[in-house]
Amino acid sequence: MKKSAIILVIPTMAFTIILLYLVIWNAVVSFMNWSLLNPKPYFVGLQTYLSVMKQFQFVNSLVHSLELSATLVVVGNVLGILFASLLYFLSSNKVRSVFLSIIIYPLAISMAVDALIWLWLYNIDIGIDWVLVKIGLPKFPWLSSTSTMFPSLILVTIWAYSGLATLFYLAGFMNIDKTIIEAAKLDGAGSFKILRKILLPNSLNSFIISTALLFLFSFRIFSLPYILSGGPTNIFLQTLVVYMYYLFTVEFFSQATAVATIVTLIASIVILPYALVIIRRWIRR
Numbered sequence: 001m002k003k004s005a006i007i008l009v010i011p012t013m014a015f016t017i018i019l020l021y022l023v024i025w026n027a028v029v030s031f032m033n034w035s036l037l038n039p040k041p042y043f044v045g046l047q048t049y050l051s052v053m054k055q056f057q058f059v060n061s062l063v064h065s066l067e068l069s070a071t072l073v074v075v076g077n078v079l080g081i082l083f084a085s086l087l088y089f090l091s092s093n094k095v096r097s098v099f100l101s102i103i104i105y106p107l108a109i110s111m112a113v114d115a116l117i118w119l120w121l122y123n124i125d126i127g128i129d130w131v132l133v134k135i136g137l138p139k140f141p142w143l144s145s146t147s148t149m150f151p152s153l154i155l156v157t158i159w160a161y162s163g164l165a166t167l168f169y170l171a172g173f174m175n176i177d178k179t180i181i182e183a184a185k186l187d188g189a190g191s192f193k194i195l196r197k198i199l200l201p202n203s204l205n206s207f208i209i210s211t212a213l214l215f216l217f218s219f220r221i222f223s224l225p226y227i228l229s230g231g232p233t234n235i236f237l238q239t240l241v242v243y244m245y246y247l248f249t250v251e252f253f254s255q256a257t258a259v260a261t262i263v264t265l266i267a268s269i270v271i272l273p274y275a276l277v278i279i280r281r282w283i284r285r
Helices: 002-030 047-053 056-088 093-103 111-121 128-134 149-174 178-186 191-199 204-219 223-229 240-249 253-284
Strands: none
Touching: 002 253, 047 056, 047 253, 056 093, 056 149, 056 191, 056 204, 056 240, 093 149, 111 149, 111 223, 149 204, 149 223, 178 191, 204 253, 223 240, 240 253
8 A cells, every 4th residue: 555655646746846846946037137138147136026017018917817817706606606506406417417518618628729719709700790780789899999808808718717616516516415405495495595595505615616726727827818819919918927928938038937936926825725724624524
């Protein structure tokens, strides 16, 4: 048993060591001045971070990332509860499986493919606007107006990740003792009352995991804004990770690593408390 346990642990330890090495190396480079104009890196301390934080693109991309994450966490959880509730109260397991497959389908394909699909849907001549014109409604400037670009990105992100929240909430609902549900039904409780009094109060773990993952996936998002905007320079769809990539492509390596370190710190500050809560709940059990 000990040998088998060691064999299973070795890949995890190796991956962890490599990951920690890359994170530390990235943090070290962020304290240097290394770019196309300075091919020989030298230590400058916090000057790299100060110069990055003063840039409009950094502030703009940080606001976009936080707005996108906050919106996805709120709307994703609401839709996850709604879809999971509808699926839970279906009497047929086959029907439930079919609808669940449809809801989580965006997670099964690459985010780059999701972005290409929505590029076609947002096309003013052959996409959603074509349908709107056919039914007598005006066209909507999804990606052709600066005021609607970011909401259009949020819509795609919600479509892509709401299935994740649905999956966790449904798993939480299905894990609740069926005898409690049956007793509530015998007492005359309807579906909404069962949801409000039994299902939701016993779904804290689902909420914690769903919130943590929705924030993590949305905060580090790259493929969707990059493809929908056609590159890393569109400030109206630029997120922190896209901005980091832009800095790397123009060979401002230290500034790119500084942004990467900031992304890692913010994600860790948000995720670690959720992880600790989950670990404590599991230990108590």
